[in-house]
C-alpha cells in the first residue's frame with residue numbers, strides 16, 4: 671500500500687471511531703466542570719467559557735473567591751462592557767496577609783451567599799466559581815453545603831469551579847475534570863506577571 675493510501679485508510683478508521691463515539695454520547699445535560707492543577711490556565715479557561723456562553727446570549731454569573739484588590743483584565747472588561755453580567759468578588763475582608771481566620775471565614779460566607787443565589791436562580795445558564803477550591807481546603811466553607819448547592823442547581827445551568835486541589839468529592843460530582851499541569855512557568859525564571867496575560 672502506498673503511503674497516501676495507508677494514511678487514507680487510517681483516517682477512515684479514525685473517523686469511524688470518532689463518529690461512533692459522537693453517536694454514543696447522546697445525553698443532553700448541563701455540566702459541572704472542575705479546572706484544577708498547578709499550571710497556569712484555569713481562570714483564563716473559565717473566562718473563555720464566559721465568552722463562549724455569551725456568544726449564544728446565555729446569562730452568566732461570576733463569583734471570584736479572591737481579594738478584591740487583585741485587579742484583572744477580565745474584571746475591567748466585564749465592568750466596562752458587560753454591565754448585565756453579575757460579577758462578584760470576595761473583596762476586602764479576606765486577609766491572607768494578616769491570617770485573620772475569622773474575618774476570612776466571614777468574607778467567604780458572604781461571597782458564598784452570592785454564589786448560592788446564582789446556583790438557585792434558573793435565569794443563569796453558566797456560573798463561574800473562580801478559586802472556590804481554596805475555600806474548601808481551608809474549611810472556610812462546608813464542602814457538603816457547597817456540593818449540595820451545585821448538585822441541586824437548576825437543570826439547564828452549568829457550573830465551572832477553578833482552583834488547585836478540589837478534593838475527591840468535588841471531582842466525583844464534576845462531569846469534566848481537567849488538570850492544568852505546570853511544565854514550566856515564567857515566574858520561576860524571574861519574569862514578572864504580565865498585564866493582559868497573567869492578570
Ligand code: ATP
Pocket residue numbers: 708709710711712713714715832834850852855857858863867868869
Ligand atoms: P490564569 O488566571 O492565568 O488562567 P490560573 O487561574 O491557572 O491562571 P492561579 O493559580 O489562579 O492560576 O494563579 C493566578 C496568577 O498566578 C496568574 O497570574 C498566573 O499566571 C499565576 N500563576 C499561575 N500558575 C503559576 C505558577 N505555577 N507559578 C507562578 N505563578 C503562577
Ligand code: MG
Pocket residue numbers: 712713714801832833
Ligand atoms: Mg485562577
